[in-house]
Amino acid sequence: MMEFIEWSDDYCVGNNLIDIQHKLFFEMVKDLSNRMGSDKHDVKAKDIIQFLQDYVDMHFSAEEAIMSEVSFPDIQDHQAIHNEFSKNIQRFSDELHSDEVSHILDKVLTLTQNWFLEHILTQDKQLMKYLH
Numbered sequence: 001m002m003e004f005i006e007w008s009d010d011y012c013v014g015n016n017l018i019d020i021q022h023k024l025f026f027e028m029v030k031d032l033s034n035r036m037g038s039d040k041h042d043v044k045a046k047d048i049i050q051f052l053q054d055y056v057d058m059h060f061s062a063e064e065a066i067m068s069e070v071s072f073p074d075i076q077d078h079q080a081i082h083n084e085f086s087k088n089i090q091r092f093s094d095e096l097h098s099d100e101v102s103h104i105l106d107k108v109l110t111l112t113q114n115w116f117l118e119h120i121l122t123q124d125k126q127l128m129k130y131l132h
Helices: 016-038 045-069 075-095 101-131
Strands: none
Touching: 016 045, 016 101, 045 075, 045 101, 075 101
16 A cells, blocks of 8 residues: 555646535545554445446536636546546456455555546646646
């Protein structure tokens, strides 16, 4: 398990709604990381996956609407990446019925940590220059 970083305003893209939602996601991933390090039995997998499903539905549609408003040129590629992430979360939800919970939580944690570090901090930052 990787040591999780602290939130910094350097991670902001310059849109209050997106930045608040990213920070919420960051805090959820950090909380999951901390709890997984202590006691996996304390972690409610169904609640985490449900939060992620609700979050991606809400956040991706808001972010894509903003991208559309500012004529972000890579919106289709970005939507495809969002769709892939959503499919992964749905797959984890489906696996909850047939796989060991701690194994699924490990995969969820890896996916969400990588998403934050690779997607939010790199690809979403490209949106910044179109917001100003």
